[in-house]
Amino acid sequence: MSEDMNSTGQMKPDGTIVTASNPGELSPIEAAIMDACNGLHEARERGDQGSFDALCASLTRLLAAYDETDGENHPNSAWSRPNQRALAFSAMGKIQDAVRAELIALKYADTPRRREISLGNLADRCLRLGDAELAVGYFLEAIEANPQSVPVLITGAAALFRAGHHDEADSIFLAMLGSPGLLETGTELTAYLAFDPNVRAMRGRLSGLDALYAAWETQERSGGAQ
C-alpha cells in the first residue's frame, strides 16, 4: 500500500502541482511525466482510485523509458533521472522515496537552476511530511540559487506560514502583488492561484495573498469579458 493510502484504503488528500519554467525545454518523456504527475496529484485529491492506478502504471513505464534512454540524453542525467523519479514518487504519494531520490539528484545538481529545482522540491516534500522547519531550511537554500523563482517563493511562503512566520510569508505575496507582470495569463503564479489547493487553503489568513487573489480575479473577469 502506498503512503497515500490510509488504513481503510482511501487516499489521503495531499495535493500539489508540478510546473516547468519553460515547457518547451522539456523532453517528450519529461513532459509526459509532468502531465502524468499533475494528473496523479489531481486524482489523489479527488479520491479517483481508477485514474490513480492507471496513471501510476503509466508513470512507471515512462520512468523505465526515461532510464533506458539515460534521461533522453539529458546533459546531466545523473541529476535528471533521480529528479524525474522523485517527481513520480511524490505524485504517487511515496513522499519519503521522493525525498530520497531528490537528495541523490541534489548531489549532482551542477547549475543554479538544477539546484533551485531540487531544493525547492525538497522544501515542498518536507512540508508534505509535516516538517515545516526543514522546509524553511531548504527554501532558504533554493532561493539563494534563484531569488526570482515564483514556485520556490510560493513554497517558501507556505513553509514560513506553517512555521509560524506569517508576516514573512505575507511579505512574499505582497511583493508579488507589486509585480503585475507575474499575474499574466498562463504564468506560474496564476497556475498556483488557480490550481494549488494549498495556496487556496492559505486564503483568508494572509492579507497579501487575499489581495493577490482579488487582483487576479479582477484581471480574469476583465479578460473574460473582452
Place this chain on the structure above:
Amino acid sequence: MKTHDHDAFWARYDREVRPIVERACQTASRLHSDSTMDPGDMAAWAHTRVWKMLENGTFPTFHDDPSVDQAIDRLTTHAGILARWSYLALSRRHWKRLERETASDLSRVEHLSVTKRADAEIEHREAVDEALAKVRETLSDSVRQKLAASLQDKSERRRAAMALGATRREDDRLMNQIDAGVFKENTVQQMRSRARKHASEALGASVRLPLIVLAAMLAMLLATPVAEAGEQSGGRKGTGMSAPITLVAEPIVCGIETGGSDEQTGRILRAGMARGEQSGGRGPKPG
C-alpha cells in the same frame, strides 16, 4: 392598462405578486437546477419581463387592456409559468458558467502543461529580502552544521550538509570526526537533540512540530502529510527537442480524460490517449 393605472398596478404587484413569483422561482431553481441557479436572479428576470409586457401591452397579460385586478389575478395565477420562463431564459448562461467553474482533469493538466515562467520579475523585493534575512538569522550556522553532521545515516550527511549550507571547513571537519568515531554515540545523540531544540526555538514558539533532521525524516513517516505549495520539473535549455519519440507501444493511460494541446509537441501522455500508439523519432540535437 391605462397609464394612470400603472402606479396602482405596481403597488399591488409589489404587495401581492412579487412574493408569489419569488417563491415560484425558488421552487423552479430547486426542481430544475438543484438550487444552483440563484432564485434572486430568476425573480429579477421575471419582474423585468412583467415590466416589459406592461410597457408594450403584450401577450399574455396585458394584450387586451386588462384592469389592475385582472392583471394581478393573471400574474398571481401564472407565477409558476413566469418562474419557468426565467429558468429557460437564464439556463444557457447558467450551465455554461457552472461548466467553466468545474475544472475537468483535462483543463488542469493541460493548463499546467503550458504554464510558463513570467517575463516579469518581482519588482520591489526589499521587504522579502529583509524578511528572509530575519528568518535566515534564526537558523544559525552552528545549527545547520549540527543538523547535518549528526545525521544517523552516514551516507546522508554530506548531502544534508550541502542542502543545509553547512559547507564550511569546520563543518567538514566535524563530520569527518563523527565519521571517524571520535565522538561517542551518546555525544552525537545529544548534539542531534540540542540542534533540534535550538532550531525549534529559533524558528519561533508557534512551531509545534519537532525539527526532524534528514535521516530521521527518511526513517520515519510523520503524522498525516500536509500538502503545501508545489514542485518543479527540470528541462534542458537549448536542446530544442520537439518531435515525439517511440516510447510506449500501447495507450499510456486509460481511465483519465486527457486531451491534446497545441503548444507542447511531445506530450506522450496525451498522444498515447489520442492515438493509442507512439511512432516517430527525434532529430539530431542542434549544435
